[in-house]
Amino acid sequence: MSQRRKQFPFDTFEPRWQQHWEEEKTFSVPNPGEEGFDADKPKYYALDMFPYPSGSGLHVGHPEGYTATDIICRYKKMNGHQVLHPMGWDAFGLPAEQHAIKTGEHPRVNTENNINNFRRQLKSLGFAYDWEREVATTDPEYVKWTQWIFLQLYHSYCCEETGQARPISELEEKGLSREEIDEKRLAFVADTPVNWSPDLGTVLANEEVEEWKSKGHTVERRPLRQWMLRITAFAQRLIDDLDDLDWPEGIKMLQRNWIGRSDGAEVQFKIGDDEVTVFTTRPDTLFGATYMVLAPEHPLVEKIVTADQKAAAEEYIKSCSTKSDLERTELAKDKTGVDTGAKAINPVNGEEIPVWIADYVMMGYGTGAIMAVPAHDDRDYEFAEKFDIPIIEVVQAPEGNEDKCFTGQGTAVNSDFLDGLSTADAKEKIIAWLEEKSLGKRTINYKLRDWLFSRQRYWGEPFPIVWRDGHHYGIDESELPLLAPELDDYKPTGNPEPTLAKAAEWVELDDGSIRETNTMPQWAGSCWYYARYCDARNSEAFISKEAEAYWLGANGNPGGVDLYIGGTEHAVLHLLYARFWHKVLFDLGHLSTPEPFHKLVNQGLIMGEDGQKMSKSRGNVVNPDEVVEQYGADSLRLYEMFMGPLEQVKPWSMKGVEGVYRFLGRVWRLVYEADQEGEWQLRSQLTDGEPDAATNKVVHATIKKVGEDINSLAFNTAISQMMVCSNELGKLEQLPVSSVVSLLQVLNPFAPHITEELYSALQGAYSDLPKSDLANQDWPEYVEDYLVEDEIELVVQVNGKVRDKIKVAADASKDECEELAKASEKVQGHIDGLTVRKVIVVPGRLVNIVAN
RNA sequence: GCCGAUGUGGUGGAAUUGGUAGACACAACGGACUUAAAAUCCGUUGGCCUUUUGGCCGUGCGGGUUCAAGUCCCGCCGUCGGUACCA
Numbered sequence: 006m007s008q009r010r011k012q013f014p015f016d017t018f019e020p021r022w023q024q025h026w027e028e029e030k031t032f033s034v035p036n037p038g039e040e041g042f043d044a045d046k047p048k049y050y051a052l053d054m055f056p057y058p059s060g061s062g063l064h065v066g067h068p069e070g071y072t073a074t075d076i077i078c079r080y081k082k083m084n085g086h087q088v089l090h091p092m093g094w095d096a097f098g099l100p101a102e103q104h105a106i107k108t109g110e111h112p113r114v115n116t117e118n119n120i121n122n123f124r125r126q127l128k129s130l131g132f133a134y135d136w137e138r139e140v141a142t143t144d145p146e147y148v149k150w151t152q153w154i155f156l157q158l159y160h161s162y163c164c165e166e167t168g169q170a171r172p173i174s175e176l177e178e179k180g181l182s183r184e185e186i187d188e189k190r191l192a193f194v195a196d197t198p199v200n201w202s203p204d205l206g207t208v209l210a211n212e213e214v215e216e217w218k219s220k221g222h223t224v225e226r227r228p229l230r231q232w233m234l235r236i237t238a239f240a241q242r243l244i245d246d247l248d249d250l251d252w253p254e255g256i257k258m259l260q261r262n263w264i265g266r267s268d269g270a271e272v273q274f275k276i277g278d279d280e281v282t283v284f285t286t287r288p289d290t291l292f293g294a295t296y297m298v299l300a301p302e303h304p305l306v307e308k309i310v311t312a313d314q315k316a317a318a319e320e321y322i323k324s325c326s327t328k329s330d331l332e333r334t335e336l337a338k339d340k341t342g343v344d345t346g347a348k349a350i351n352p353v354n355g356e357e358i359p360v361w362i363a364d365y366v367m368m369g370y371g372t373g374a375i376m377a378v379p380a381h382d383d384r385d386y387e388f389a390e391k392f393d394i395p396i397i398e399v400v401q402a403p404e405g406n407e408d409k410c411f412t413g414q415g416t417a418v419n420s421d422f423l424d425g426l427s428t429a430d431a432k433e434k435i436i437a438w439l440e441e442k443s444l445g446k447r448t449i450n451y452k453l454r455d456w457l458f459s460r461q462r463y464w465g466e467p468f469p470i471v472w473r474d475g476h477h478y479g480i481d482e483s484e485l486p487l488l489a490p491e492l493d494d495y496k497p498t499g500n501p502e503p504t505l506a507k508a509a510e511w512v513e514l515d516d517g518s519i520r521e522t523n524t525m526p527q528w529a530g531s532c533w534y535y536a537r538y539c540d541a542r543n544s545e546a547f548i549s550k551e552a553e554a555y556w557l558g559a560n561g562n563p564g565g566v567d568l569y570i571g572g573t574e575h576a577v578l579h580l581l582y583a584r585f586w587h588k589v590l591f592d593l594g595h596l597s598t599p600e601p602f603h604k605l606v607n608q609g610l611i612m613g614e615d616g617q618k619m620s621k622s623r624g625n626v627v628n629p630d631e632v633v634e635q636y637g638a639d640s641l642r643l644y645e646m647f648m649g650p651l652e653q654v655k656p657w658s659m660k661g662v663e664g665v666y667r668f669l670g671r672v673w674r675l676v677y678e679a680d681q682e683g684e685w686q687l688r689s690q691l692t693d694g695e696p697d698a699a700t701n702k703v704v705h706a707t708i709k710k711v712g713e714d715i716n717s718l719a720f721n722t723a724i725s726q727m728m729v730c731s732n733e734l735g736k737l738e739q740l741p742v743s744s745v746v747s748l749l750q751v752l753n754p755f756a757p758h759i760t761e762e763l764y765s766a767l768q769g770a771y772s773d774l775p776k777s778d779l780a781n782q783d784w785p786e787y788v789e790d791y792l793v794e795d796e797i798e799l800v801v802q803v804n805g806k807v808r809d810k811i812k813v814a815a816d817a818s819k820d821e822c823e824e825l826a827k828a829s830e831k832v833q834g835h836i837d838g839l840t841v842r843k844v845i846v847v848p849g850r851l852v853n854i855v856a857n
Numbered sequence: 858g859c860c861g862a863u864g865u866g867g868u869g870g871a872a873u874u875g876g877u878a879g880a881c882a883c884a885a886c887g888g889a890c891u892u893a894a895a896a897u898c899c900g901u902u903g904g905c906c907u908u909u910u911g912g913c914c915g916u917g918c919g920g921g922u923u924c925a926a927g928u929c930c931c932g933c934c935g936u937c938g939g940u941a942c943c944a
Contacts, residue, residue, distance in 0.1 A: 010895090010896070012896080012897090254861090255860090255861050255862070255939090258860075258861070259860090259861085259939075259940090262860075262939095262940080263940095265943065267943075267944085269944080283944080284943095284944065285944060286943095286944065287944080298944090340942085364942090365942045365944090366942085366943095366944075367942080367943070367944090369943085370943045370944075371943070371944065374944095375944045376944085377944085378944090382944070383858095383942085384942055384944075385944085387942095450943080450944090451943095452943055573938080573939085576939085577939095610938090647869090647870095647881085647882075648869065648870085649869060649870055650870085653862095653863090653870095654862095654863090654937070654938085655869070655870090656868095656869075658868080658869070658883070660868090660869095660882095660883050660884070661868095661869065661882075661883060663883085664869095664881095664882050664883055665882080667882095667897095668881095668882085670896095670897090671897095674897090721869095721870075721871085721881085722870095722871070722872095722880085722881080724881080724882090725870090725871075725880065725881035725882075726880095726881080727881095728881055728882075729880080729881070732881095798877085800876080800877045802876085802877085802924085802925075804924080804925090805876095805923095805924065805925045806925095807877055810877075842924085843924060844924090845876090845924050845925075847876060847925095850876055850877090851876055851877075851925090853876080853924055853925060854924090855924045855925095
């Protein structure tokens, strides 16, 4: 291929246009108050999920979403919007740190190299980013505001009445003690069992465990003192506010499931003199509780276990604690447990039931204790079967249901005063009864855990916290950013002591206080980058009021970012964390919308040519650099969009790239032809005459369809329409320049280099053409009149089968259509000898003659 | 197991949301140009039958609704993601 003559000299003009855009600042957009800002223009904010700048550089999956937003942004600009289209780097991350451990080089060096490579690659694709707003989460200026936001969390609590974040000072005014206040902070310290990975040298969030384990790292549970963020206080708002977002339903569902609200009740059971509270979503089945289960880690176990069961229980608890998570899930099918010998009293009927310990009950959810109703819960049923515990039916299944263990809604039986009630009514009644007797209360539980926010790594934002006399204090804003010191050796300490603890002179302050040595997780920087882009160089605030109001302003939508495109892998974590931070900043008055992202679109994964996921080990990774070298950036962009619907998973095909490359070649040759010497010169068919009706029709149909398709993100069909258009134009003996220009205008957002190049060539020869670049021109308007046809093709069916196609006047009446259809010879042949029962006429479409 | 996507030619995918299935590409085949090739241009291309005209079948499978179903309803099957004892 490289030896073959290129169909058009993309290798010379693509870099030239890229340079032109950079020099002219074509895609830089001013902020309120800056020169060139037009307050009357509507804004459009399209955001790409920013990449982690890995050492291997961009692969062809990255530019899929980036091209989509680029097309939309260029289109919106042509339609009179001020467009915010930024790019940056999620630059903290473990690979750079591991590189530092190996080489002793500061991770910043490696990170900067990778960023430079990514930036070069992105620029080579001609994206219309405003590079003046570029951010990297590792920049000291960025770290400063990440730490500032952490301090906002640290200095806030969630008001129970309003559910909103409020300043801690309100609690101080109410006279709460230091300890009481520390327990309410949105950023707080807790001793919790955490996921510690010895080979990574850090703890992981619950959400991260699976990912790292699948990469072969070991993760174990250990109790450690950690910083947590109180995301659970926002659980309900994080569920409720999903409703008004324009997100794929599947993603909303993932988030709802992750937060995992369940409605039920807490019920108190007596065990001797002690009380155990259980959580259940089915209080209506209380009469069917035949045993109780405590999690092995439950604090009461030790106290209640009877002497003769003590040995067995201790052994069981020990075996549970040494089981890895993996073993626990793999053994999930087989229930295990030990009877404690203790008896609990069922509060509804005073009956004694045995108390077991079993690892199918988790300490981390609800109260760590359950009442077991084997007749109506699959897990309890399985357990009861295995250990021969009685099963009492208390819910009658609807007619026809023969499940051995019925878990659905039915009618209460064997339940005293609940008998005959529907499941819903029984729940209400029993809850009222429990509350009246002070034996329990209505309770809502969430699966969502507080966010474990500290890591023991080096390459992350240090906490802006110091310790003095066993208390933590936020450092003063004026001391931000607090940067990590250089180290001689970046190796983890090998125990849960953070790497930063090695830097004694950094940790120990003159006044005797000690710096917090944990660092923040990678999620921190990505939680708020969309806001920083709006005012990326502001050193006074993380975002100015004015920039916030314009770029993230309400606009009638709950979210300020108009369009956010990225992969599904961030469906839960990143998007949930960012929404949480956003709500806190919203409550504190720093942001004016309750949500960050109004419309979310997930681009589908691009697979290798072999249909497998792209990976180094499979050797099927496609590097965009090669594609750009062989076919040019426009071809890559166009192919990424032509492959299929944006949200679908689809395999890469170099042949497909060649296809769109050939299309661009045909567009090139609409304008240029090669002379004897092989030099490009304007094509002789070009004319400044008026297009004929057929040409106008296809051109204006293309303008219309491409505009509509961009709005609905259906880029593949927009491209196919432009192919149709160029095929038609290519056939003309006399090719009107105006028609070519229209095609170039609508193709410009997709293939900006070649279209600008051809347009500037036409400008040279046709002085009537506007002097500005296509990028700065208005989107062309289509003329509806050109699209209407005098005569249309009418399909004629007999009994639903197509038998003929006839030409009729576009405005033919129903009766006329019917008559013409019946007059068709072919139709005659099919209805001959039959009686016409009915004729359906869909004007402009078809006639269906029903006959038998 | 549960949840969510998805299933259309040899391939990627179209189809105004009930109205001509296969647009646009890729691949393949044939032709033009060329000493030859590449590139380009022009044709053919869902399957089966038919010399043509034409006919029959066809959107994972089986039913249903309708004048009309890729599209709507019911029941299955396959593939790909996510999730996993959450009481």
